[in-house]
Amino acid sequence: MADSSVSFLLDKLSCLLQEEVNLQRGVREDVQHIKYELERHRGILRVAEAMEDKDPELKAWVKGVRNVAHDMEDAIDEFNLRLVDQHWQAYNSSFHNKVIFGIKTLKARHRIASDIQSIKSKVDIISQGRPDLPGIGSSQRWSSRLDSQGDALLLEEADLVGIDKPKKQLIDLLFNEEAGRAVIPIYGMGGVGKTTLAKQVYDDPKVKKRFRIHAWVNVTQSSKLDELLKDLVQQLHNVIGKPAPEEVGQMKSDKLKELIKNLLQQSRYLIVLDDVWQVKDWDSVKLALPNSNRGSRVMLTTRKKDIALYSCAELGKDFNLEFLPEEEAWNLFCKKIFQGNSCPPHLEEVCRKILKMCGGLPLAIVAIGGVLATRGRANIEEWQMVCRSFGSEIEGNDKLESMKKVLSLSFNELPYHLKSCLLYLSIFPEFHAIEHMRLIRLWIAEGFVNGEDGKTLEEVADSYLKELLDRSLLQVVEKTSDGRMKTCRMHDLLREIVNLKAKDQNFATIAKDQDIIWPDKVRRLSIINTLNNMQQDRAEFHLRSLLMFSLSDSLEHFSIRALCSNGCKLLRVLDLQDGPLEVFPYEIISLSLLKYLSLKNTKVKSIPASIKKLQQLETLDLKQTYVSVLPVEIVELQRLRHLLVYRYEIECYAKFHSRHGFKMAAPIGRMQSLQKLCFIEADQALMIELGKLTQLRRLGIRKMRQQDGAALCSSIEKMINLRSLSITAIEDNEIIGIHNISRPPQYLQQLYLSGRLDNFPHWISCLKNLVRVFLKWSRLEEDPLVHLQDLPNLRHLEFLQVYVGETLHFKANGFASLKVLGLDDLDGLKCMTVEEGAMPGLKKLIIQRCNSLKQVPLGLEHLTKLKSIEFFAMPKELTNALLPSGGEDYWRVQHVAAVYCSYWRDGGWDVYSLETLGDRESDSSGGSAMRNLEISPLWKV
Known part of the structure; x- marks a missing residue:
């Protein structure tokens, strides 16, 4: 990670040199010198870090480089802090005060000059002690990769419980009747068994018989392409039974590709490319593999999803190798530890806890099982110690070195900015589902995200997150209804590896x-469970980030300075989400460099006017607090990008006033950097001011009046970057006058309208990028489906009191992309018809409180992709018609895996599956009901 620290610092040094800062004489030259030396060192740091564990002297040198980088970052931040403080004193002051600003900063410039002189001396010492690494370059990195491939092959077929099914699926893909050359990529996390599965398929006698010409290639890197092709030529000649031409050793890649192509042209062949890391690796090799319509196949293993999808784009099918299910994982675990015998009862609880940390990863289960197999079975304490100190066990046990190497390889191959992003996840508690946007905003505040032309920092950060997902380093925990990632986490075992690296690199302290x-020195601090875990005299604090999780302490008298002495003045991130906090901590105002402040889910009620001093603030997250008014001075925060202030009551989602926003009587148009503004209470002046916020991506408005409509329409036309728009009227019978938008934001993806509509806004039909549309209390007399059915990307549609008509007709070919449909309280609805071909991809249907809908919707049988139907508080005539025994319309839904009906009783929803619904009347206790079944309510945005 020293290369990450150095690269991060080099970016800051470049900024310092570019800024118009009046540095003292000679300082700029010293900074240039430090920058030059660190750039020289960066070239060998990655290789050095890969070897440092085996060389204490090398490890000390790498640590020295990292410490110098941190010292230099401290000096720059201290300098910036002094400039910010002096600038604030001169802010809006007289011309005289601004003139003497330079005099007041003299001390700051003198201090940084002294710091840089000291750092320059350290850099020179490090440069003199720079190690000479023979053979530096790619060979050692890639030999490490090949070693890991060999480690993966150490898994025997007997070790892979549950391999039979994926093996058969792969063989079926190899044997299908497709005549063209098909590519079958196997992708997944390191250690999941990709190489082993491919090898078992490759060695299967049936496969060898069908593909007489075959070869297994360990992919290295594109610069060694000639060696890879020569290896393939040699293997093919061995299979054919002829010696390879002597001149092969002298051939260049073009000639080698031509030779391979000629060898394979008339044959049905199988080529395996194991461990492909870059698209160009595949692009280089595929040109040598002819498509001669003889049913040839290429298998490819990779940890990266984008490579898998790219390689099989022309003809093929990707194969995502997933983790072992719980039962199969347990069988494999017991097989390795107890030689196939059952687990002793007194060890089962601790064994299952250890197994959970393996997360269904075969390589980990086999490796950990091999270690535990040598432990005595009488002493449970020894097993519990392994469970408690799992990370230490991985670090100190030679028997787990191969597993650690395989899992570490994905991390070691990351570019420096992604390493920092992944290490940052170590600050979250284990088993914690990390919010997608929270993580992105934290990364930006930390400075991990590099600007790219034509993209916002948030869009760049989102691409980082997707790359980590594609590399199988993160897992999606929860998705939104329209397919976007909502939360994510690391695999438990990979998390332990990353935690060890974060600890070793002093990246974060937990x-x-x-x-x-x-x-x-503590630079990033995550406090979990209680403040009592803080030991004041143990470390020196140079805090950049402070986050707290699951605190049980009262924060009534919370003090950051008391927590970490005077080491918080350079704080950039302060995340007190979910903390037991009732009053805004006023000492926050002195944190001049703060970029991210979250008080989400606290009981804070007000924000002081002095918040205007936080001039670097980019994110202010007050969601689910009791803040309802923001001070006028908030508009002084010119860098604020995300202003999130709202609270909602999900238990009464169908009530009009279930969401609360905030008031602000200020010229909000001055906040030119705003991208997200939710949820602000409307007034006439505000609607006009909003037109100045052209960077807005998400806008939420509460308590809108009909007379505000014209001004809002004019402002929306200027918001060309808008992706999400939510408008709620002041009362449920107030008309939302937003019909006159001649140039709607074409990138809009989410639209939420709550309030009366005198007619359907026709501009909505032009928004081809819409994926979610939620309408509430519209009370339309015209059928809204007519205007929405042709939207090509609409995935989630929900209505609540939207339509007063008696029929809803979903026409053939309409709603081509719809996945979720919710209908609530359409009191006049008596008939619903779904034509064949309508909503072909619908997966979830929710209908509730439609009291006049007494007959089962016609055409449900056409919705072949439906996974679940939920009927809430619907007439008995409808639900009785769906009973498996005697229900006349059961045949319409018998293809749906889950059909539930629910009724409100004794203060809660009783939920029944169709199978138990018939027992409801006879079971007065509600014993057959699934009261705790989790069903997503409508309108949870």
Whole structure:
């Protein structure tokens, strides 16, 4: 990670040199010198870090480079802090005060000059002690990769419980009747068994018989393409039974490709490319593999989803190798530890906890099982110690080195900015589902995200997140209804590896208990469970980030300075989400460099006017607090990008006033950097001001009046970047006058309208990028489906009191992309018809409180992709017609895996499956009901 620290610092040094800062004489030259030396060192840091564990002297040198980078970052931040403080004193002051600003900053410039002189001396010492690494370059990196491929092949078929099914699926893909050359990529996380599965398929006698010409190639890198092709030529000649031409050793890649193509042209062949890391690796090799319509196949293993999809784009099918299910994982675990015998009862609980940390990863289960197999079975304490100190066990056990190497390889191959992003996940508690947008905003505040032309920092950060997902380093925990990622997490075992690296690199300190070993300097601090885990005298604080999770302490008298002495003045990130906090901590105002402040899910009620001093603030997250008014001074925060202030009551989602926003009587148009503004209460002046916020991506408006409509329409036309728009009227019978938008934002993806519509806004039909449309209390007399059915990307549609008509007709070919449909309280609805071909991809249907809908919707049988139907508080005539025994319309839904009916009783929803619905009347206790079944309510946005 030293290369990450150095690369991050080099970016800051470049900014310092570019800024018009009046540095003292000679300082600029010293900064240039430091920058030059660190650039020289960066070239060998990645290789050095890969070797440092085996060389204590090398490890000390890498640590020295990292410490110098941190010292230089401290000096720059201290300098910036002094400039910010002096600038604030001169802000809006007289011309005289601004003139003497330079005099007041003299001390700051003198201090940084002194710091840089000291750092320059350290850099020179490090440069003199720079190690000479023979053979530096790619060979050692890639030999490490090949070693890991060999480690993966150590898994025997007997070790892979559950391999039979994926093996058969792969063989079926190899044997299908497709005549063209098909590519079958196997992708998934390192250690999941990709190489082993491919090898088992490759060695299967039936496969060898069908593909007489075959070869297995370990992919290295594109610069070694000639060697890869020579290896393939040699293997093919061995299979054919002829010696390879002597001149092969001298051939260049073009000639080698031509030779391979000629060898394969008239044959049905199988080529396996194992461990492909870059698209160009595949692009280079595929040109040598002819498509001669003889049913040839290429298998390819990779950890990266984008490579898998790219390689099989022309003809083929990707194969995502997933983790072992719980039962199969347990069988494999017991097989390795107890030689196929059952687990002793007194060890089962601790064994299942250890197994959970393996997360269904075969390589991990086999490796951990091999270690535990040597432990005595009488002493349960020894097993519990492994469970408690899982990370230490991985670090200190030679028997787990191969597993650690395989899992570490994905991390070691990351570019420096992605390494920092992945290491940052170590600050979150284990088993914690991390919110997608929270993570992105934190990364930006930390400075991990590099600007790219034509993209916002948020869009760049989102691409980082997608790349980590594609590399199988993150897993999606929860998605939104329209397919976007909502939360994510790391695999438990990979998390342990990353935590070890974060600890070793002093990237972050996790105060989870009182027995942790504190580093000399703490730069990022995550406090988990209680503030009592803080040990004041253990470390020196140079905090950039402070986050707290699951605190049980009262924060009534919370003090950051008391928590970490005077080491918080350079704080960039302060995340107190979910903390037991009732009053805004006023000392926050002194944190001049703060970029991210979250008080989400606290009981804070007000924000002081002095918040205007936080001139660097980019994110202010007050969601689910009791803040209802923001001070006028908030508009002084010119860099604020995300202003999130709202609270909603999900238990009464169908009530009009279930969401609360905030008031602000200020010229909000001055906040030119705003991208997200939710949820602000409307007034005439505000509607006009909104037109100045051309960077807005998400806008939420509460308490809108009909007379505000014209001004809002004019402003919306200027918001060309808008992706999400939510408008709620002041009362449910107030008309939302937003019909006159001649140039709607074409990138709009989400639209939420709550309030009366005198007619359907026709501009909505032009929004081809819409994926979610939620309408509430519209009370339309015209059928809204006519205007929505042709939207090509609409995935989620929900209505609540939207339509007063008696029939809804979903026409053939309409709603081509719809996945979720919710209909609530359409009181006049008596008939619903779905034509064949309508909503072909619908997966979830929710109908509730439509009291006049007494007959089962016609055409449900056409919705062949439906996974679940939920009927809430619907007439008995409808639900009785769906009973498996005697229900006349059961045949319409018998293809749906889950059909539920629910009724409100005794203060809660009783939920029944169709199978138990018939027992409801006879079971007065509600015993057959699934009261705790989790069903997503409508309108949870």
